[in-house]
Amino acid sequence: xxxxxxxxxxxxxxxxxxxxxxxxxxxxxxxxxxxxxxxxxxxxxxxxxxxxxxxxxxxxxxxxxxxxxxxxxxxxxxxxxxxxxxxxxxxxxxxxxxxxxxxxxxxxxxxxx
Amino acid sequence: xxxxxxxxxxxxxxxxxxxxxxxxxxxxxxxxxxxxxxxxxxxxxxxxxxxxxxxxxxxxxxxxxxxxxxxxxxxxxxxxxxxxxxxxxxxxxxxxxxxxxxxxxxxxxxxx
Numbered sequence: 001x002x003x004x005x006x007x008x009x010x011x012x013x014x015x016x017x018x019x020x021x022x023x024x025x026x027x028x029x030x031x032x033x034x035x036x037x038x039x040x041x042x043x044x045x046x047x048x049x050x051x052x053x054x055x056x057x058x059x060x061x062x063x064x065x066x067x068x069x070x071x072x073x074x075x076x077x078x079x080x081x082x083x084x085x086x087x088x089x090x091x092x093x094x095x096x097x098x099x100x101x102x103x104x105x106x107x108x109x110x111x112x113x
Numbered sequence: 114x115x116x117x118x119x120x121x122x123x124x125x126x127x128x129x130x131x132x133x134x135x136x137x138x139x140x141x142x143x144x145x146x147x148x149x150x151x152x153x154x155x156x157x158x159x160x161x162x163x164x165x166x167x168x169x170x171x172x173x174x175x176x177x178x179x180x181x182x183x184x185x186x187x188x189x190x191x192x193x194x195x196x197x198x199x200x201x202x203x204x205x206x207x208x209x210x211x212x213x214x215x216x217x218x219x220x221x222x223x224x225x
Binding site for chain 1: 148
């Protein structure tokens with residue numbers, strides 16, 4: 001099992017450009033999450049999904065959109081990137097309703113110039 | 114709103130010493146998770162604590178949960194350099210929430 005994978009690992013964008021980050025999991029998990037991690041801020045939840053075709057906003061959703069067309073994939077889109085979106089982005093997934101132990105992908109380091 | 118506070122945020126200790134990291138949270142929950150993150154790497158699950166009084170141990174690390182005090186501790190015994198990392202606690206919001214709320218992390222440095 002590959003677990004949770006993220007594509008790409010690194011990316012540099014110019015202000016105003018768009019991009020999509022892909023998260024894939026092969027553990028048949030229902031729940032998937034996108035976080036951003038910034039120095040001194042810990043992990044902040046951007047959006048999450050509790051199943052195929054569903055998405056919900058997290059703590060810091062502005063400037064991001066998501067889609068969960070297939071159970072195993074969760075896409076994070078930036079329509080018009082801003083320097084404030086420079087961060088490390090982590091995807092995570094979890095299985096059960098009772099226990100929300102999350103399994104994390106390797107991360108994507110995004111720089112917006 | 115659930116708040117999760119860890120302390121200390123930075124911890125520098127010598128090899129062989131013991132220390133404890135604290136994780137306090139603000140609302141009722143009986144599910145707490147500890148993660149480890151090495152520099153430049155992702156988060157790795159360490160412990161899952163699912164009830165009051167739960168205690169889990171792995172090597173030199175031991176985690177416990179006191180739901181009445183809304184407190185979890187991560188105790189380090191006889192620290193070694195390999196334990197240097199950032200440790201996060203995360204709390205499950207009770208009442209069917211699907212989300213975890215993370216603390217800001219404790220950066221541990223173990224010096225020879």
